[in-house]
Amino acid sequence: MLETLTEDALPALLPSQEEYLQRLSLIFPATSAGAPHGTSPGAAAVVFVALYVGSIDGVRPINIVSVTAMSDSIAARRSDMDRRAYYEAVTGPGRASEVQRLCEQAGYPRGTPWYRDNAREYLRTGPVAALLTTGALLSASLPTTSARPRYSLDSSFAALFAQELSGDSLALAIKKWQTSVHQVTPPPVTESRFALPQAYSAIVSGNPGALLGRKECSWLDVKSQPYKLGNPAAEEEFCKDVAAFANLHGGLLVIGFSTAVKQDGEIIEAITPIRTAEINREQHRKILRSRVKPYIRGLAVEWHSIDSEAGILVIYIPQQPDAHKPFILSNKRDPAAVKCPIRDADGTHWLSAEELARYLSLGWNTTR
CATH class of the missing domain: 3.30.950 (Methyltransferase, Cobalt-precorrin-4 Transmethylase; Domain 2)
Structure with a gap:
């Protein structure tokens, strides 16, 4: 286990994956630097898992396996105790096998993992890369070969998924975040450098x-x-x-x-x-x-x-x-x-x- 988990309350979660997708589509419009990967189901999965375990501002960092190993059955168990137990299992030495053992010991179905192992590269080069580019996701300074968890949500970005935000208040919060990170389309690569x-x-x-x-x-x-x-x-x-x-x-x-x-x-x-x-x-x-x-x-x-x-x-x-x-x-x-x-x-x-x-x-x- 990478850290001793504190008993502070974990952030509240939105009711469904669809709501994470909807908010991401508002945060990253088609002309933004985060589109389209920042509005994909993969990005919604990354954001959900990070919030599920409370991975914010470097606390309880997650890895790609934390996302691929998640399932609907696990996601439905939303008590702080269940969420902390998942984090301990998926970031421990056994990772996916520890998740299986956790479910068996707790007496609930493992469920089908959200992604197969061969999807890790897609998540890393697609949704994760897009979220990193926009500043929504942070990465610890670790060697590229390190297997230790490295990703966490920026707290200002994580705040956009608060349950109480909706309508005008959500739109205003998103606008403030976009302005704070200078959310613009990446400049085109000049022809002389485009290869x-x-x-x-x-x-x-x-x-x-x-x-x-x-x-x-x-x-x-x-x-x-x-x-x-x-x-x-x-x-x-x-x-x-x-x-x-x-x-x-x-x-x-x-x-x-x-x-x-x-x-x-x-x-x-x-x-x-x-x-x-x-x-x-x-x-x-x-x-x-x-x-x-x-x-x-x-x-x-x-x-x-x-x-x-x-x-x-x-x-x-x-x-x-x-x-x-x-x-x-x-x-x-x-x-x-x-x-x-x-x-x-x-x-x-x-x-x-x-x-x-x-x-x-x-x-x-x-x-x-």
Whole structure:
């Protein structure tokens, strides 16, 4: 156990998760720095868990597991004793297993955890990053490798979830908080500095609008509709687009944006979120693992919510060492046959036998 819990009363909780979502949508309007991740169900879960255990201004800090391990069954137990017991269990050495043991000993159902373990990265790079950016969430100065809890709500932000606030009083309190933290849209990244790292960072920090008005290029490709996985042609197109980036300098493939054809190419025109139910991240990963060889190191397939029902899918392909190239697609019908794609300006094409031979003769140094 990280600290001796005091007997001070824990903050009162709002009746439902929906109310946390509603308040977050008022605190972070669409033009604010916290949108859209600050208004997502993940953000509501982070805020609820922090208030559930009284994690404010560095007291009783929480970790990502504190959020993923929560369940409806546990959330419904709202006595201070139950809430303190959950904190002790989830931040102790056993963490999730201790939560299971706590429920068994107390005699109530464990319930289904709100998130699977593989959602930790989404919570860290989406909702948590957005709340940190706006000053709503604080982080202790700990090494990045430390497993100790580090997050807590800023007290002025936590106060916005007081039960007695409603109507005009809530609106006034939110306005004061927004003014105090200078709640404004992050300034756009200048064209000379906007590249793959900045684009990826903008999306995971809750600012996908930074891509609007930008041109598709050798490292950026967007789609308005998801790939129809299960269809062989669509699966091959997906693997082709990803492997092509890996064969050049890396890239960002984002599903959930539309483009318009201009004189100088395809310009990203609007965010067109896709339904959460249409996306299975693990299926995307499985297809890439089975069809693209060798394995693309550092590949990330991430879902970033726009609202409770829709979001954007991001496939991030870091630059790969030339020694690992080329990345090829296997052929299901003919295992001996391979195909090799490469990104070219804002398009992708298959290398001919002559082009492939030339790249190989150069040791696949794509800067030559």
